Amino acid sequence: MKKRKIKKLPIILLILLIIIGITIFFLFNKDKNETIKTNKNIQTNEQEKDPLIQKIKTQKYYIEKNLDRYLSYLKNNPDLNPEKIIMDVNSNLDKTKYEDTEKTNIKDDNLMLVNKYYYLTEDYEPDDLVTLTSKYNSGVNSKMRKEAAEQVMEMSDAATLDNITIKNASGYRSYQYQVNLYDKYVERDGKKAADTYSARPGFSEHQTGLVSDINQIDNSFENTDAFKWLQNNAYKYGFILRFPKDKEDITGYQYEPWHYRYVGKKAAKQIHDENLTLEEYYAYYIQNKK
Numbered sequence: 001m002k003k004r005k006i007k008k009l010p011i012i013l014l015i016l017l018i019i020i021g022i023t024i025f026f027l028f029n030k031d032k033n034e035t036i037k038t039n040k041n042i043q044t045n046e047q048e049k050d051p052l053i054q055k056i057k058t059q060k061y062y063i064e065k066n067l068d069r070y071l072s073y074l075k076n077n078p079d080l081n082p083e084k085i086i087m088d089v090n091s092n093l094d095k096t097k098y099e100d101t102e103k104t105n106i107k108d109d110n111l112m113l114v115n116k117y118y119y120l121t122e123d124y125e126p127d128d129l130v131t132l133t134s135k136y137n138s139g140v141n142s143k144m145r146k147e148a149a150e151q152v153m154e155m156s157d158a159a160t161l162d163n164i165t166i167k168n169a170s171g172y173r174s175y176q177y178q179v180n181l182y183d184k185y186v187e188r189d190g191k192k193a194a195d196t197y198s199a200r201p202g203f204s205e206h207q208t209g210l211v212s213d214i215n216q217i218d219n220s221f222e223n224t225d226a227f228k229w230l231q232n233n234a235y236k237y238g239f240i241l242r243f244p245k246d247k248e249d250i251t252g253y254q255y256e257p258w259h260y261r262y263v264g265k266k267a268a269k270q271i272h273d274e275n276l277t278l279e280e281y282y283a284y285y286i287q288n289k290k
């Protein structure tokens, strides 16, 4: 009897140890879970108390799923106001141009976004390109997508009634055309300079067939009556000035008074009325609503 009792002792000790072990494990995990919960609550409470974060959340173009990006952008740029933080992040300025890129969603049709973050593939060519006649065209790239071309013609006809001449100087440009153009600029001015005024192949809006460079492709166009007329009327035909003077950081391009992008009448009016770029409009009104 005595011998058997002694043999049982290590087994009982082992069972006891296991029970203690399991109990400690559960207690520890409960603590951990509660700590995580408390930390989350503190974080949420801190956000609710922080007036700057509250200001960000109440901005007109605030996008809920961008909140973490707004906050880390704010950390890196503490001097920017909430409105600027919202617009910069919505326009992807917290990402690296030509590196953090994704394919353009061509299903967005007239509203598709092509810039230094969104690109068209080498084989993308619109299937409804038409050629503008010399009445409406003065350059070598005379093709545009049908609806956009029709609106250029209507716009040009309306301008003629006001004694203003409006002609397309450069419309659709293929991927390969852009390869040659960009290479030429890089050779002349270097890659860094070329990137400020010319798009890399695939990243050019001209490949959409929705763009018209109008009359003269240089800054003096700004001083013409045609430019003034376009400022007041382009949106009525579904066109926007794509690279405005005061939004160069948002679009990633120097001011181009001659470059007009077709987006359709409804979007063009809203972009005009709210003084937005296509980047800002697309993030809030298109992508955010999907």
Ligand SMILES: [Zn+2]
Pocket (backbone or CB within 6 Å): 206, 211, 212, 213, 258, 259, 260
């Ligand atoms: Zn252009």
